[in-house]
Amino acid sequence: MSVSSVSQDIASHLGSAPEISAAYFVAGLLGTVTFLTVMALILIYAERKVAAHFQCRLGPMRVGWHGLLQSVADALKLILKEDIVPYSADKFLHALAPVFAVVAMLLSLIAIPTSSRLALSDSNIGVLYISAVSGLGVLGILLGGWSSNNKWSLLGAMRAGAQIISYELSATLSVLVVIMLSGSLKLSAIIHSQEAGWWIWRAPGVGLLAFLLFIVSSTAEINRTPFDLAEGESELTAGFHTEYSGMRFAFFFLAEYLNLFVVSALGATLFLGGWMPFHIGNFSGFNAAMDLIPEFIWFMGKTAFLIFLSMWFRWTFPRLRVDQLMKLEWKVLMPIGFINLLLAAMMTLFGFYFFATT
Amino acid sequence: MVTVEIKTKISSLDERINAMALQGESPLGTQEYFVNMGPQHPSTHGVLRLVLKLDGETVREIIPVLGYIHRGMEKKAETLGYRQQVHLTDRLDYLCSVMNNWVVSAVVEKAAKIEINDRIQTIRTIFAELQRVQSHLLWWGVFGMDLGAFTPFLYGFRDREKITKIFEETIGARLTMNYIQPGGLMYDIHPDFVKDVKAMISYMKPMFKEYDELVSGNIIIQERLKNVGILDAQSAVALGASGPVLRASGVAHDLRKIKPYGVYEKVDFSIPIGTVGDCWDRYSVRMLEMRESLKIIEQLIDSIPEGKHLTMKPGAKIRPPAGIYYEQMETARGIFGVFLHSDGSEKPSRVHYRTPNFHNLWCLTKIAPGGRIGDLVSIISSLDVVVPDIDR
Numbered sequence: 183m184s185v186s187s188v189s190q191d192i193a194s195h196l197g198s199a200p201e202i203s204a205a206y207f208v209a210g211l212l213g214t215v216t217f218l219t220v221m222a223l224i225l226i227y228a229e230r231k232v233a234a235h236f237q238c239r240l241g242p243m244r245v246g247w248h249g250l251l252q253s254v255a256d257a258l259k260l261i262l263k264e265d266i267v268p269y270s271a272d273k274f275l276h277a278l279a280p281v282f283a284v285v286a287m288l289l290s291l292i293a294i295p296t297s298s299r300l301a302l303s304d305s306n307i308g309v310l311y312i313s314a315v316s317g318l319g320v321l322g323i324l325l326g327g328w329s330s331n332n333k334w335s336l337l338g339a340m341r342a343g344a345q346i347i348s349y350e351l352s353a354t355l356s357v358l359v360v361i362m363l364s365g366s367l368k369l370s371a372i373i374h375s376q377e378a379g380w381w382i383w384r385a386p387g388v389g390l391l392a393f394l395l396f397i398v399s400s401t402a403e404i405n406r407t408p409f410d411l412a413e414g415e416s417e418l419t420a421g422f423h424t425e426y427s428g429m430r431f432a433f434f435f436l437a438e439y440l441n442l443f444v445v446s447a448l449g450a451t452l453f454l455g456g457w458m459p460f461h462i463g464n465f466s467g468f469n470a471a472m473d474l475i476p477e478f479i480w481f482m483g484k485t486a487f488l489i490f491l492s493m494w495f496r497w498t499f500p501r502l503r504v505d506q507l508m509k510l511e512w513k514v515l516m517p518i519g520f521i522n523l524l525l526a527a528m529m530t531l532f533g534f535y536f537f538a539t540t
Numbered sequence: 541m542v543t544v545e546i547k548t549k550i551s552s553l554d555e556r557i558n559a560m561a562l563q564g565e566s567p568l569g570t571q572e573y574f575v576n577m578g579p580q581h582p583s584t585h586g587v588l589r590l591v592l593k594l595d596g597e598t599v600r601e602i603i604p605v606l607g608y609i610h611r612g613m614e615k616k617a618e619t620l621g622y623r624q625q626v627h628l629t630d631r632l633d634y635l636c637s638v639m640n641n642w643v644v645s646a647v648v649e650k651a652a653k654i655e656i657n658d659r660i661q662t663i664r665t666i667f668a669e670l671q672r673v674q675s676h677l678l679w680w681g682v683f684g685m686d687l688g689a690f691t692p693f694l695y696g697f698r699d700r701e702k703i704t705k706i707f708e709e710t711i712g713a714r715l716t717m718n719y720i721q722p723g724g725l726m727y728d729i730h731p732d733f734v735k736d737v738k739a740m741i742s743y744m745k746p747m748f749k750e751y752d753e754l755v756s757g758n759i760i761i762q763e764r765l766k767n768v769g770i771l772d773a774q775s776a777v778a779l780g781a782s783g784p785v786l787r788a789s790g791v792a793h794d795l796r797k798i799k800p801y802g803v804y805e806k807v808d809f810s811i812p813i814g815t816v817g818d819c820w821d822r823y824s825v826r827m828l829e830m831r832e833s834l835k836i837i838e839q840l841i842d843s844i845p846e847g848k849h850l851t852m853k854p855g856a857k858i859r860p861p862a863g864i865y866y867e868q869m870e871t872a873r874g875i876f877g878v879f880l881h882s883d884g885s886e887k888p889s890r891v892h893y894r895t896p897n898f899h900n901l902w903c904l905t906k907i908a909p910g911g912r913i914g915d916l917v918s919i920i921s922s923l924d925v926v927v928p929d930i931d932r
Contacts, residue, residue, distance in 0.1 A: 237694040333575050501688025503914040
């Protein structure tokens with residue numbers, strides 16, 4: 183998708199000239215980058231605090247009130263740190279890899295609507311665009327692992343490549359269920375289709391199963407425990423980013439947390455109604471009260487819940503072995519995904535779900 | 541004097557690696573390659589170096605390379621008097637320092653025929669069992685971390701701290717204890733000792749349920765440990781394995797039962813035995829051993845006999861008669877033995893330590909080939925090696 187088509191897209195939304203909307207687009211892009219950088223810092227802080235409390239400790243407490251500025255201090259440290267490039271590394275690719283990882287993530291967030299009015303680009307092929315662009319991230323990991331010229335890095339990169347490509351299949355299969363039920367690839371349309379109820383429970387069984395599939399396979403896609411084989415610290419020292427330090431390492435780190443945010447935001451959008459407030463049938467009083475909460479808060483709340491879920495099992499589960507990982511995907515998740523897709527297709531065909539419009 | 545002809549062929553590391561490289565191609569037609577795991581690697585627990593021949597992710601062969609933390613302990617010990625022997629043994633297997641102290645003290649006591657009373661024996665036994673629990677707790681935490689779960693590590697340390705506090709109260713040290721010396725103990729127990737140990741036991745007992753919920757019951761843990769790294773009883777004995785590694789392979793060998801020392805005859809406890817000899821068995825044996833150790837402490841803590849904590853004059857020189865003396869005991873990792881050769885002077889003319897980790901490590905070369913890198917990590921962890929004990 184080019185910038186001009188996006189700006190035309192926005193222009194059609196706002197009813198103004200493409201030049202003005204191009205300016206909007208650049209401003210929006212800068213806004214997204216800033217928002218995401220801050221978001222990543224917050225997420226790193228949150229993860230450290232969540233982990234600490236799971237482990238009966240306090241976590242960062244020294245920098246700022248309850249360690250609030252800890253991630254900022256860490257970021258500063260990483261910026262000031264010497265950037266070491268291994269002597270025998272492929273210098274160009276070594277520098278390019280972390281950029282790939284971050285840019286892929288930044289691009290994918292453009293398409294996610296954060297409220298009914300706040301969406302940078304509400305494209306017709308939003309879901310497709312996100313799954314395509316976020317798939318670029320694996321390129322960064324592969325390049326980083328290969329160009330470091332280190333066997334441990336290469337092993338980590340190969341693991342990551344195999345893992346991300348495999349798990350993308352079942353992630354896509356679970357997303358297809360929602361696309362089929364809502365009948366659109368456009369994210370705002372998918373959210374609007376959940377006005378009467380979120381897809382996680384509106385399609386009996388199928389929605390929940392798709393959601394669980396999505397959670398498992400997206401966790402694998404973003405290399406978090408129990409699927410963190412790519413950087414499996416106790417096995418591969420640090421996996422693909424063994425040879426990275428300073429700002430380049432920070433980019434990989436940033437990408438990891440942005441990934442987490444994007445995946446959770448997508449999960450919230452597809453299965454939990456995005457910015458749609460929680461409504462119960464005809465309880466108009468309750469529904470009106472729910473409507474008082476801003477849409478942006480709803481979106482962030484749902485995303486935060488999914489992020490917390492991901493952190494929860496990161497700090498509880500151990501890591502799978504590499505052959506078990508592949509077995510889980512190809513022999514368990516994929517067949518379930520296909521059967522689930524078949525059921526969803528039948529449900530869509532016969533309108534066998536709650537609040538069917540047909 | 542009998543001369544023994546040494547028939548073992550000694551080859552250098554380079555020769556061994558070259559010999560590995562010359563072996564046949566992999567069935568998939570892929571290229572095999574070498575990787576150094578260590579001496580700086582998160583899961584080799586110190587400075588152990590393993591030269592791995594890998595085929596993709598599959599481990600084909602392993603050569604452990606030692607010597608990165610060799611400190612010449614045995615030679616150093618020859619320059620020290622018999623009373624001073626205790627202090628070096630803290631630095632061998634630092635997680636079993638009290639037990640190591642005990643073995644050295646026992647061999648010196650045997651050599652110099654020093655009598656000790658029941659109070660000393662009981663306190664020594666309690667401390668040894670406390671340390672067994674402490675050591676296994678640390679192992680449990682590190683084991684979790686090696687498998688990729690970070691939380692058990694901190695849970696293990698949190699509960700280990702309770703026992704460390706008890707040590708600190710009486711001994712003043714937290715890791716290198718120097719507590720048991722020939723002829724008794726360095727200090728008498730702290731007045732609060734009995735109370736604190738009881739509080740620790742009542743705290744620890746429900747904790748085992750938590751450990752089982754967090755780690756043992758987890759399906760991923762079980763999948764990763766069951767039928768991985770199977771060590772059969774015969775090879776375990778042949779390789780000289782001891783402690784939980786040997787018992788997990790189904791050999792009921794525990795010096796506390798077979799040749800009781802201290803006050804182990806008086807207490808009622810059982811020794812857990814594995815059936816398959818895989819990582820899961822080694823894991824469960826240690827988990828059960830902790831419970832048994834608490835049982836032993838519980839039986840002893842109320843009935844510590846009265847008496848002196850040191851039966852000989854603190855500054856007295858020890859001169860055992862010339863001869864060869866050997867004593868061995870069951871530490872948390874297996875059999876630790878001390879060999880002393882005395883020529884009748886103030887210093888031993890030869891000291892040798894038979895350390896459990898050295899022998900347990902070589903089981904790795906037998907059981908790890910054929911598994912993945914992930915399996916290798918869990919096998920190293922399940923053998924529970926402490927590297928300074930291997931190198932000495």
